Structure formats: structure tokens, C-alpha cells
Amino acid sequence: MFRIGFGYDAHRLVEGRPLILGGVGIPHTLGLLGHSDADVLTHAVMDALIGALGMGDIGRHFPDTDPAYKGADSLSMLRRVIEWVKRDGFGVNNVDATIVAEGPKLASYLPAMRKKLARVLDAPSNKINIKATTTEGMGFCGRQEGIAAYAMISLIGV
Ligand code: MG
Secondary structure, eight states, X not given: OEEEEEEEEEEEEEETSOEEETTEXXXXXXXXXXXXXXXXXXHHXXXXXXHHTTOXXXXXXXXXXXXXXXXXXXXXXXXXXXXXXXXXXXXXXXXXEEEEOSSSOXXXXXHXXXXXXXXXXXXXXXXXXXXEEOXXXXXXXXXXXXXXXXXXXXXXXX
16 A cells, blocks of 8 residues: 655746745745646645546646636645545655746745645645755746646555
8 A cells, every 4th residue: 555646747937926836925026827826836746646546637637627726726626635545545655846946045935835735735744845946047947937846745555
């Protein structure tokens, strides 16, 4: 009773949108564009969980054509995925996630993201690791056209 999941997501940075990562609002001149709140970190974690359950991908369960998810709080979507994890007899063992963003500096917000995600994932916060990196100016993240996130998760039978 052990599963591993991997998730990836990216969203475009635009003016006039809030920047929300891991459920935490971060002051910035740009925010992420998307049908929901475009919380790219939470989406990567959701995709990893859905993958570990063998249930396809986030788009299958939360289609961006569905008005129910317009402007949706991604943490509430994550809560639904955790219900599926529990239904299948699993619990979150650990998460290791990386946000790829050239700016703003995220280090001071990582503890709050960790705490929020740990609460929803129903796991101790020392098992929820969230990192941030830049790409030293290279690629779409480096040019601040967008922010990407990667997440690895493991589930154990409970
Ligand atoms: Mg997304």
C-alpha cells in the first residue's frame, strides 16, 4: 500500500490578477492567469495526488470549461482530492514541491504555504516540503512570463 505521484503545472503571469501560491496571497505587480485562482503550486500537488491514485489528471476532474471552478479557491479543490485519497484507503506520507519563479522572492512565504497545505493534506507540516528556485533568467519563468511548479508525493495505506 504505497504510491508515488508526480505533478506539474504552469500559468501565465499577467497584470490585474492576484498571485496565490499554496493558498497564500503574495504581494506582486503580476498575478497568475487561469480559470480558477490559478494557484499553480496547489494544482501541481493535486495533479500528483490524482496521478498516485491512478485517476488521470486534474483537467479530467476539474475542467476549465466548468463554470463551477471559475475563480475557484484551489485549496477547496485540493480538499476534494484528499477525500478521494482517503476513500481509496490512503493518507499523504510526504510532499516535495518546487516552485519555479524569477520573482517575487518567495522564501519568506514558504512556511505559510507549508502550513496551509499540510492542514488540507492532513499531514504533519514537517512532511510537506516546499522549495522555490529561479532559472537564472532563462526560459518563460526566467522572463517572468509565467510561474511553474513541480510536486512529488507519496501515499501510504492507512
Ligand atoms: Mg493549473
